[in-house]
Amino acid sequence: MQDSNKLLEQANRQLASSPNTPTAAGQTNSEPLPDRDAVIDALNQMFAEFELVYHNQYNKAFSNPEKLSYAKKIWFSNLRHISPERIIAATHRAIRESEFLPTVKGILKYCEPDLRELGLPDSHSAYMEACRAPQPKAEYTWSHPAVYHAGRACDWFFLAGSTEHTAYPVFKRHYEDICQRVINGETLSLPAQIALPETISKPLSPDEQRQRMQQLRDELDI
Template identity: 85%
Template sequence: MFAEFELVYHNQYNKAFSNPEKLSYAKKLWFSNLRHIQPDIIIAATHRAIRESEFLPTIKGILKYCEPDNHELGLPDSHSAYLEACRAPQPKAEYQWSHPAVYHAGRASDWFYLASTAEHSAYPVFRRHYDDICQRVKNGETLTMPSQKAIPKTVSKPLSPAEQRERMQKMRDELNI
């Protein structure tokens, strides 16, 4: 990781780690903060940082790059998710969502609010819920769609007036009324 940082961020690297003591201390500090993460994940995060940042990343930056991004988890960007939530037909639970997070963010934002409020007001509300739910997904939570109630196999028919009187009498007898 440090060798790649030195090649890519040459001037920043030499300024940050100007002498062997600083470099040694930095490596110990980075190791203590990254030792709980698999080496292949750290290397992938290093490559991602090199692709996405023009500045030498910090420990916190590498930790952030160690988390999977939304695209890797199948999560659409927040605006696409917002549009999907606004355009989904009723019943919402039966719609084929691109990801359950979109459904849960829409439900948390209130379907009526999304449908009846202008985008400049509704989108920030949806985005806040969506970002929270995406973070939960990144932390390993599995989201499920609500289950639909099945139609009962037997459909009861109304009682005849005579059967209704008979049941009513039976209830009165049981309750001593």
């Protein structure tokens, strides 16, 4: 079998000469790409680790040098815009979490930031926080604004009046959608709290009301 580095280099030369090289989602031609050789090294490491961990599946998927070369060409075209560090981190995450040899789509998913990296609790912890948070909800100190927004999207009365079996799937759907927005770069905020006035007015006594009325009459000369 040919050396895997040579196979990938060969695939990359073919890719570079192709006039129809795809641009990755979210990537524009004006954005700088990671160092090409570093990405190649990261992919070589990925395939080497996958071969060790998913040995039988790997050999079945890449049963000959031609399949391996073509596979690496496809993987490179889809991961070209991702930093080598993120590719390696995704590789290790896939090995930890997946029993099966990952697909390109799977690795792209693993390349997204982990919820914990963004300060986001897991969906069930977020659900419990939303259910237990006291009123007024906007003034509660949330672990992340995404939890508040998911709870509000569900409707607080629905969460309070429904069983977990009914409410959690609804909350989870809203929460995952909002988390994806955060992953995509959106910044969430909580409603602005209305500051209390420095002085709180109190009703005037009857005598004070009569004095105030008389003062108005005098000022208006009536």
